Amino acid sequence: MDFLSELAQNKILTSAATGWIIAQVLKTIIHTWFTKNFVAERLVGGGGMPSSHSATVCALSTATAMQYGAASFEFAMAAIFALVVMYDAIGVRQESGKQAKVINDMVELFAHMGKDVDIEKQLKEFIGHTPLQVLCGAILGIITAFVIMT
Numbered sequence: 001m002d003f004l005s006e007l008a009q010n011k012i013l014t015s016a017a018t019g020w021i022i023a024q025v026l027k028t029i030i031h032t033w034f035t036k037n038f039v040a041e042r043l044v045g046g047g048g049m050p051s052s053h054s055a056t057v058c059a060l061s062t063a064t065a066m067q068y069g070a071a072s073f074e075f076a077m078a079a080i081f082a083l084v085v086m087y088d089a090i091g092v093r094q095e096s097g098k099q100a101k102v103i104n105d106m107v108e109l110f111a112h113m114g115k116d117v118d119i120e121k122q123l124k125e126f127i128g129h130t131p132l133q134v135l136c137g138a139i140l141g142i143i144t145a146f147v148i149m150t
Contacts, residue, residue, distance in 0.1 A: 012063040015148045019059030019141040023052035026140070051129045053089050054137030055144065057082035062145035086138065089129040 007013065028042040030049050042048060057078070064078040129137070 011149055012060065012067055015063035015145040016056050016060040016141075018148060019055035019144040020052050022144060023050050023055035023137055023140055026050060027052060047129060049133045049136060050140050051086075051089055051134045051137030054082075054086050054129070054134045055141035057085045058138040058141030059145040059148075060141075062142045063149050066145065066149045086134050090131055090134050 024043050027048040027050065028038075031042045032038045046053070061075065061078040061082045064072075065075045068074040
């Protein structure tokens, strides 16, 4: 039981996890609002507004800076990790989502033409983020860490 008790008292971990949870719930609410359709996968899926990846790593970095200081090794690791994750969300993952959309459209077109394309299900298109989605997630994560750490 000591492990679980210590885990529950880890404010840095709590900040990161809370940032992720809040972002996922907001993402689901925003998606439902605009599409008028509740999709449970949005509660755990990637992509969308705000970026839960950015919220998580920015909460982690901010909480680490508050706990250990901006000059610490711990903050340096968390900050670089956050930058890599956010860069990946905007770059590689966003491009993968665009490619998935094009491939899905092509498969649908081929199906209408009577061609048999061997793809079991559509590729996921919601996997990357726009810069605005990443920025909003980052701001959410920073605010979450400040609330939890103070």
